[in-house]
Amino acid sequence: MPSRPRTLPLTAAVLTALTAGALVVDLARPGELSDPVRDAVATVVAPVQAVLAGGDDARVAELTRERDALAGEVTRLEEQARRHEQLRTLDRSTTWGDHRLLPARVVAFAPATSPVGGRTVTVDVGAQDGVALDQTVVSAEGLVGRVLRVAPRSADVLLLGDADVVVGVRYGTEGALGSVRAGGAPGLPPRAHGELTLTALGDSPIGVGDEVTTLGSPDDRPYVARVPLGTVTAVDPDRGQLGRTAVVTPHVDTDVLDLVAVVFVEGRQR
Template sequence: MQPAARRRLLVVLASLTVALLVADLAGWSGADGVRSVGGLVLGPVQRVLSGAPRDELARVEAENVRLRALSGEQEQRLEELGRLEDLMGSATTTGRTLVPARVVATDLSPLGGRSVTIDVGSRDGIRTDSTVVAADGLVGRVVAVSPWTSDVQVLGSADSVVAVRVGPAGALGTVSAPTPGDSESRPRGSLRLELVVPSTPVVGDVVRTLGSVDETPYAAGLVVGTVTSVDPDRGQRARSATVRPAIDPDAIDVVAVLVPTARTSPRPAVRSTTPAPGSAR
């Protein structure tokens, strides 16, 4: 075959390959059919090219490698976009001001727990003690900020304690990592819930953040996890329990840093129109 004809066939092969890649990434249902037809058409062409000089075959192989790498990169970007879309549309972020971010590094603490580094920093308006969330709930808080990145202490770290409300009644408590002296054996990655008021949690109760002044370090109403077991009653006034976190610390990827909405004006006083109990009417 003449070199010019071979080059034209190479162009056809590359074009069809790119078309199939685009169809696969777009999720087109007809991609399998196109691939089958492409195999029938390209089979004879590939046999003709089998007699091509080695340098031309090497170029074709290099182009195939490049296209495979491009396909992998595009697929990864589509997955990240899908996770970002889930995050932006979740109940966790609805009505909140946030800065999307991606986890770029992770580190396990010798004392237990995990920290992650995200790709936003002071240049993006991030401040220490900002709340970090994923689509399913609370991730942790920002503990250090540089111009382009920030370090996040993930929920469940050794020195992380979060004030929470538990169940429909909103009983007050705290959530922290299990300690070595804990009287109960808890599953790896779980949290210890300790109520601070006389109350008994129920398996299935949703645990949410109590919230902090100016939403720093934790905004209110974020899902922390779910009660999976209640510790035995040993005569204590307030019960303790095991909580499964809403997020998987081993799979944190796309997150968002919540921008605090501090109150800048005094809260207006309101006059009650309901008589106080026992007052004269």
């Protein structure tokens, strides 16, 4: 009967093939299909690993490194698949305009109390990618903010909900005009974290459930038109304030931003 050291190459080949098989399935069909395959591979590999535990220490260490490397590759491919799905979702969501989007990942943030000023996030694209001041930034859910500062390979985005941000909007089925900003006016009920205040420009009524979208800016900066912003969740009582007001819950939760996109208006040079 062959000694144990001679059986290790065959065992290693079986282990590597099974792990690679799981990797291929992950790459081809990430999601529900890969989970049963992973479970099956784990069931088969566990006894093999137990056999290897009695083998040569150096060989076991080598196999362990190979296994860990393959596991790292699976993780990388899963992240890549997740990013591609986010990009597809982002692309499908931008039915509000024929604009080109530059995907970007949020890599840092600064609170409103930061010395540089403003509640911002930093994204991993910048001037070398064509990013310029006052471009609109969106996510799959809607408006995120606008570009505040640009470096060669990064940019700071001033977020919707910062105290200094005021956005012209339309609301309701008739597209009535108004503006949205953080916080409330004197005499209005306090706002919860993240809630915004809609102030109507005229006397058009505001109703709970009204959708709020960007009005658009001259030259499309800092905000392009028709980007979803939020939903009216409460209407303030009339307390003599100028203009009707209401509470708006934004579509984008800026506390958990990940993948966003800088909007390039058609015809502009990137």
